[in-house]
Amino acid sequence: MKKDLKEFKTFPNSTIKEIQRAANEGIYQIRGLGAKRKVPDFDDLVFLGASMSRYPLEGYRETCNTSVVLGDRFAKKPIKLDIPITIAGMSFGALGANAKEALGRGASEMGTSTTTGDGGMTQEERGSSKYLVYQLLPSRYGMNPDDLRKADAIEVVVGQGAKPGGGGMLLGQKINKRVAGMRTLPEGIDQRSACRHPDWTGPDDLEIKIQELREITNWEKPIYIKVGAARPYYDTTLAVKAGADVVVLDGMQGGTAATQDVFIEHVGIPTLGALREAVDALKELNMHRKVQLIVSGGIRTGADVAKAMAMGADAVSIGSAAMMALNCNADLYVEDYKKLGTEPGYCHHCHTGRCPVGVATQDPKLEKRLNPIEAGKRIKNYLTTLTLELQTLARANGKSDVRNLEPEDLAALTVEAAAMARVPLAGTDWVPGKK
């Protein structure tokens, strides 16, 4: 930029371009994945580690337990996962069958769960997943009691972090014959799922709905309730009241297959602040650790996992990061990224169905670019890395179980993060808002 040119702070070049695009096209932008704006996140926290007053564990010798039991509040058959990192719900339709299979393979090898999505359960996914969580979404596409009984847990989806208050969206180019058949829709239409459930409207009704699901499945399956990070304190409280075994809280950094950019960037709150509120709600109800809390939305590293657990989560869930482990945004087939008007590292074109790396597509040629066995190994490797990082940090803080990590192990690097996570600003004992 030339020195004598001064960009408008209110109207930077990117804003001017978007105004002009809107003026030309007369329609909002639709895209995939999560928020691109910077928000306070787990990078704004650090672990204190052990020192004079805390006793560390040997990094490669002393055990550090990572297993977690989910759903032992009411379910006869709770799930025992070997690691507290699960694969988030992503639909067959949004992702191709190979991608779903790869997620199942990788998760199963690590003894953790994967999750269906808006569109029902595929045989590939059930077959490759040791633990499969079956989502009950507002659309109820593909929902049937046989699959419900085949599932290891049921997740009632109230909302999603990328778009709390919005329904699913799958544009016509991804509604091929198989996807359309599973959803009972005509091929090639722009599928916009309902944003509300068709047969319940609030927590009192949901309690009855959950009773029905338990009756159908012999009270065996853990019932999760997934909420987008809107009003997490109240939503968590109401989910517990409605009878959830597990609450899944998805922050605004969580991804989506397709929705309006304005929705992704401007609705919902960051995972960091949402998690704190949800844990507060559980503790006030004396239900912390009795109703398990899974947090998702922008989890990338073992450090993120460890920080989420230190703040009170029982487990985390990964969606976008798992896609990236499958090769989303990898530096491959660069010409095809260019055809979409983007580059590796910037792509959010899941909605087009033209995924260059064969993850978020139904195009048979593109899908062949993803080998489910090799991709499954990458998922396994990625989950292994996250787990090793998690254990490393837990041992450094003197914990023989990753669920023993606690807020006292953390400090914040920014005032915003200190206020949201309610841990002291590093080098002080100051927690903004705490009397």
Add this chain to the structure above:
Amino acid sequence: MNFDLNKKTLREVNQNLQNVDRKKNTRKFEILNPQGQHAICAGLKDDIEVTIKGHTGYYCAGMNQKATVTVHGNVGTGVAENMMSGKIVVKGNASQSAGATGHGGALIIEGDASSRCGISMKGIDIIVKGSVGHMSAFMAQKGNLVVMGDADADLGDSIYEAKIFVKGKVKSLGADCIEKKMDQKNIDELGKLFKKLNISEDPKKFKRYGSSRNLYNFKIDNVGAY
């Protein structure tokens, strides 16, 4: 065989009905004193006949497969929700979301049905001998909603490929729902459905409604219709 919900828990009753011993040859059951309990007969999966003597709460016969359930009373929200097959008969009235997301089978309501009857239906046949409330067949994907009385506002809003037949008045149609020609093929199809379900009605007296398919793919020119 009788189950008295004053004497047995809902879990005991449902568990019995969900696991009928085929060797015992008992195929007919009666449930007494339902007293508005929720999820009665949810998740049945065998071709049995159940008669419920009284009113039920939410999700009666939810996700039914193969069973025939007759309710001698009124039903709460979501009767036969996500039903896959079989037949549910309600002798009284039904609350909202009757037959919601149903994939197959038949739901016959002899009284009225409240709002959102047949919401997101995916192949079920719903016959309402009385009238239906507003937003019935909202986002209905497949199957038939047949109304012998009247339909309240916004019938068939955002409908996909489901068919709606109404004998009485329709207060208003929802987005993308239009009246369609009731030709001989449609008359024959509706007549066949009546015959299959032992219903004495003249299909010629019905008007047909369905999707104009204008909103299937998002076009900015249609933005005012949403």
